[in-house]
Amino acid sequence: MSYLQRIKYLVRHHGPKAVAAKCLGLVGDRWFDWRHGVDNNTPLQLDSYTIVGESRQNATSYGASRFLPLRRLFRLLRERLPGEGVFVDFGCGNGKVLLVAAYCGVRRVRGVEFARELCNLAKANWARFCARTGTAPASGEFFEGDVATYACQPDETMYFIYNPFDKVILEKVLANLNASLHAHPRPLAIIICNPDEIYQRVMREHPEFPLVQTPRFWGYPFFIYMNQPG
Ligand SMILES: C[S@@+](CC[C@H](N)C(=O)[O-])C[C@H]1O[C@@H](n2cnc3c(N)ncnc32)[C@H](O)[C@@H]1O
Known part of the structure; x- marks a missing residue:
């Protein structure tokens, strides 16, 4: 066509x-x-990457979030959430979401990505972004690994998920988050971009993370869940 x-x-x-x-x-x-200076040279099929961990069969194909909807999202989050916590992208791909977060004033960002080449690309994109913007606008960290086994850190307060994996991994992520909250109670938000019906059902089965807002920006729906809505 x-x-x-x-x-x-x-x-x-x-x-x-x-x-x-x-x-x-x-x-x-x-x-x-x-x-x-973002390099978007990212094949959509995960088969072309070296995958770390056991969750390959639970993953979807690669796709990147868009700048304009994210910019609106971060404006909203700035009003709603305490600004000092770390923003984490579960399955960060080439790191674009984290760059936009930093561009929008989030001061600490962290990416977890199990495809080695994508994780390296995210690090390179971050380095170019910092060079182009003059100084490092935020602290950026990237972990090569499986989110299913990622130990959530006490300084993390916002978790972003854009269609990376199936409900099996989502359940593991929620269990890890609950364990982290048990050890280090804190207000926390989970932001899911365009969740399908299965994702929405899993989240409904976790009333400890109630749905608080469903904004739609540039056609992209975001579902925001918070453990301490207020
Ligand atoms: C749809 S892309 C989203 C990329 C980025 N978050 C964005 O919004 O632009 C999903 C990403 O999650 C990664 N991924 C899928 N399952 C994963 C897992 N279990 N652990 C870590 N990364 C994973 C994929 O390699 C891919 O880069």
């Missing part, structure tokens, strides 16, 4: 407003990547 045919198809099925928003979203992403 040519570009023109694809646009016609999208306009017919989703309406001109949705297509315009999508195009603007793409332009926003290209701008962010160009301005901050």
Whole structure:
């Protein structure tokens, strides 16, 4: 299908407003990547990567979040959450979410990624981002490993999840978070981008993390769960 045919198809099925928003979203992403030296050279199939850990069969394919919806999300989080905790991306891919977080004023970010090449790419993107912005805008850390066995740290207060794995791993993540909260009680938010019905059901089965808000930015729904809503 040519570009023109694809646009016609999208306009017919989703309406001109949705297509315009999508195009603007793409332009926003290209701008962010160009301005901050983000390398997006990331094949979508995980088979092309060296995977650390046991959870390969529970993972989905690669896909990156978009700059414009994330910018709106971080604006909202700044109003709602205490600013000093670490923001963690579970399955950080090329690190884009963490770069946008830092760009939007989050001061400490951490990524966990089990595909070795993607984790290295995230580190390289972070280094270029810091060089382009002059000084390190935030502290950034990247862990190569499986989120299923990741020991959540007491300084972490925001966890971001964008469609990386199935419910088996989500349950393990929630168990790890509960263990961490038991040892180090603190307010904590889990932000899930575009969760499917299965994810939503698993979260409903964990009333310790009630759903507090479902904003939609540039067509992307975010589900925000907090252990101490207030
Ligand atoms: C859909 S991509 C999202 C990337 C990034 N969070 C974003 O929003 O742009 C999901 C990422 O999660 C990683 N992933 C999947 N399962 C994982 C696991 N069990 N442990 C660590 N990373 C995982 C994949 O390699 C991939 O990079």
